[in-house]
Amino acid sequence: MKKNNLFNQLKNKTTIGRKVYYRTKGDMKSSKPEFIGKIIDEVSVMDNDPEYKHFVQKIKRKDGTIQYRICYYTLDKKKNKIVFGQFASEIPYNSFKKLISKVLKKKGFLQ
Numbered sequence: 001m002k003k004n005n006l007f008n009q010l011k012n013k014t015t016i017g018r019k020v021y022y023r024t025k026g027d028m029k030s031s032k033p034e035f036i037g038k039i040i041d042e043v044s045v046m047d048n049d050p051e052y053k054h055f056v057q058k059i060k061r062k063d064g065t066i067q068y069r070i071c072y073y074t075l076d077k078k079k080n081k082i083v084f085g086q087f088a089s090e091i092p093y094n095s096f097k098k099l100i101s102k103v104l105k106k107k108g109f110l111q
Helices: 003-011 092-103
Strands: 020-023 035-049 052-061 064-076 081-083 089-092
Touching: 003 064, 003 081, 035 081, 064 092
Parallel strands: none
Antiparallel strands: 020 035, 035 052, 052 064, 064 081, 064 089
8 A cells, every 4th residue: 555545545534433352451462452432523633744643532432431641642663554542642521621621821821
């Protein structure tokens, strides 16, 4: 697959509707993935250099609670495919709301 085509696929990537699975922390190789919930909404932004697509994903967990995950996808040029960034932070709704509120209120933070 040509780089341009792969880049366009990354640019157009959406994760809405995808199921979210996690493995047991500290036991990534032998533990089975556990279903956590489903991505019900997202906001994303594309970086052209390097080629990353950053997401804030809204996840409805299987217990009905809402959490947010900050993550990214990028291009694996060796395997010629789009890959999920292996380190992603998930944060409960109230903490996320508080964090975003602080970002928006802190003078000069977004400048």
